[in-house]
Amino acid sequence: MEQPAPVSPAFIATDHNHDHCVSLALQTAEAICRERGQRLTTLRRKVLELVWANHRPVGAYGLLEMLRDESGQVAPATVYRALDFLQEQGLVHRLASLNAFIGCAFPGAAHTGQFLICTSCQELAELDDRQITEALRASADASGFTISHTTVEVLGLCPHCRKGRA
Ligand SMILES: [Zn+2]
Ligand SMILES: [Zn+2]
Numbered sequence: 001m002e003q004p005a006p007v008s009p010a011f012i013a014t015d016h017n018h019d020h021c022v023s024l025a026l027q028t029a030e031a032i033c034r035e036r037g038q039r040l041t042t043l044r045r046k047v048l049e050l051v052w053a054n055h056r057p058v059g060a061y062g063l064l065e066m067l068r069d070e071s072g073q074v075a076p077a078t079v080y081r082a083l084d085f086l087q088e089q090g091l092v093h094r095l096a097s098l099n100a101f102i103g104c105a106f107p108g109a110a111h112t113g114q115f116l117i118c119t120s121c122q123e124l125a126e127l128d129d130r131q132i133t134e135a136l137r138a139s140a141d142a143s144g145f146t147i148s149h150t151t152v153e154v155l156g157l158c159p160h161c162r163k164g165r166a
């Protein structure tokens with residue numbers, strides 16, 4: 001499969017066309033699931049769309065609330081299962097430090113999760129920096145450690161908030 005273009009390569013302009021991000025994320029998810037013979041059910045698709053509501057991490061409880069606003073009563077387990085599926089397919093990442101989820105900016109591509117998280121506005125940018133990946137692998141190797149999963153969460157101020165403080 002051709003690699004899809006990154007949905008959000010870094011912090012994007014606040015006035016960008018976000019509908020485009022959402023439709024691209026959903027289209028890419030459909031293509032990935034089709035190719036793997038996985039079913040992007042209506043609920044899984046809906047949860048992914050809600051995760052993509054903006055570029056800020058959202059907790060499972062927040063997603064549940066949004067779903068209930070739209071479709072009435074939804075069992076928490078249903079949302080957790082949909083999130084599990086989306087994580088398995090690499091369509092969303094879980095941010096351990098925030099216990100929240102974010103849509104993957106590089107779905108379908110092998111990468112480690114590297115995230116810049118703004119502590120002021122909660123905007124998040126996902127990076128795919130091979131140098132970080134390689135440096136971690138080399139350090140782990142030197143320690144006799146085999147990495148099975150990597151998530152790098154970096155807190156700070158995004159360009160928009162930095163400007164506001166200058
Ligand atoms: Zn967007
Ligand atoms: Zn990703």
Ligand SMILES: [Zn+2]
Nearest residue numbers: 118121158161
């Ligand atoms: Zn910010």
